[in-house]
Amino acid sequence: MARLRAIFIGNTFISSYSLGKFAPIIVKMKIVILGPGAIGSLWACCLSRAGHSVSLWSQHQCDSIYLQQEHFPEIQFTSNDKDKLTSADLLLVTLKAPKVLPVIERMVLDIAQETIVVLMHNGMGTAEAIDTLLPNNPLVIATTTHGAFRPKPNQVLHTGNGYTELGGYNDGGKRCDFLQPVFEHALPKTSWQTDILTPTWHKLAINCIINPLTAIDQVKNGELSSLKYQEVITLLIDEIRQVLNAEGLPVTREKLVTTVHQVIEATSDNYSSMYQDIFHKRPSEIDFITGYLLQRAKAHNISAPVNQTLFQKIKQIEQDHD
Structure with a gap:
């Protein structure tokens, strides 16, 4: 018998059915990617092709950014759209660690309390600061070994297959294991870790x-x-x-x-x-x-x-x- 798992994230109803060998049904999420460098651009393209509504937030002031991954069609992403940010279900932060806190401090008033924040960067030490800055937001830590390279501003290459691990940092984040099939469907392999540290x-x-x-x-x-x-x-x-x-x-x-x-x-x-x-x-x-x-x-x-x-x-x- 199918088991239904469901949760509300902001205004979005997320559900997945466990149907034995069949993959979960993934409901579209509203995602903003902060820091569209190489790895952020790769995830933007993959999540967009997986059917999610993806927009970017860049330190460069522009309304849209075009990205093409390998042979796939070019995708136009909206950029720095406050309405997209305030309504986001998920904020994926792929900035380098030194930029994470100062940039999010400037955005904090536009981030809804229901928005899940996922930190995906090298190093440690930002989660403590972000959890203090956004105490009501579910906070998730992600590590990935996928390789990415941007030979041109509008081009990203997936240079090496890897794997991604997700896990909750605070109490809200620890209830976000439904993100595993979202990331897995976009760019496998992805696993959820109960002890992400x-x-x-x-x-x-x-x-x-x-x-x-x-x-x-x-x-x-x-x-x-x-x-x-x-x-x-x-x-x-x-x-x-x-x-x-x-x-x-x-x-x-x-x-x-x-x-x-x-x-x-x-x-x-x-x-x-x-x-x-x-x-x-x-x-x-x-x-x-x-x-x-x-x-x-x-x-x-x-x-x-x-x-x-x-x-x-x-x-x-x-x-x-x-």
């Missing part, structure tokens, strides 16, 4: 190694498999593992070593996001990656000198750029 911490651990090392030496991810990096990677892993264990994540050193090298191999031809920021002389997400790790290390009275050295090197490079 564990995969988020694991991703942070990987980013603490790959991002600063590739950014400082301006190398592809695959270069980190060479012998010259093994000693520093080992030292970084030992420091990171202590922090994860103190945070209540009992990960072993062997598990971290295996995971880090698997990611290095799987993304060997990629340039990390921090590499690209440093290359283009843009501010990086170091404060929300290694910086966040160092904050938690200090809270637990854990020494992390190797991570501290990488953090200071990136900050020095950014200062030289300024």
Whole structure:
């Protein structure tokens, strides 16, 4: 017998039927994507083709943005439309971490209390601030390993298949597991995690190694498999593992070593996001990656000198750029 699951989000009635092997029926949602960079543009195209009403919110003042993903037809999205924002069921935030709080602070009066806010970016530390700023909104954290690249302002390429994990940060967010089929239908694979902080911490651990090392030496991810990096990677892993264990994540050193090298191999031809920021002389997400790790290390009275050295090197490079 079919089981009906339903929920109201703003003015939208969301329902899905569990019909054994059949996929859920997904009702169209009103979605605003804040920060249409590479990954935001990819999700915009995929969610739009999946039948949802998608609009964009860009830091560039424009009424519409055209995007084309690979061979698919070009899509015209409305941009910076306050009516779309105030009526949104879902606000998907794909801005880089340093921009999240200041940008949402400027938008806060136009975000309805019923709007679900999904944070999808590298690093940690923004959820606490956004939960304080929007205490009544359901807040969800998302991590994704899908690759995206924008060779032109109106073109986005899906450069690597990956997976997306979603999970609630606050009480309202923890009741939003119905988002899993919405994201899965648009861009598989997607899973709902009852404890989203564990995969988020694991991703942070990987980013603490790959991002600063590739950014400082301006190398592809695959270069980190060479012998010259093994000693520093080992030292970084030992420091990171202590922090994860103190945070209540009992990960072993062997598990971290295996995971880090698997990611290095799987993304060997990629340039990390921090590499690209440093290359283009843009501010990086170091404060929300290694910086966040160092904050938690200090809270637990854990020494992390190797991570501290990488953090200071990136900050020095950014200062030289300024």
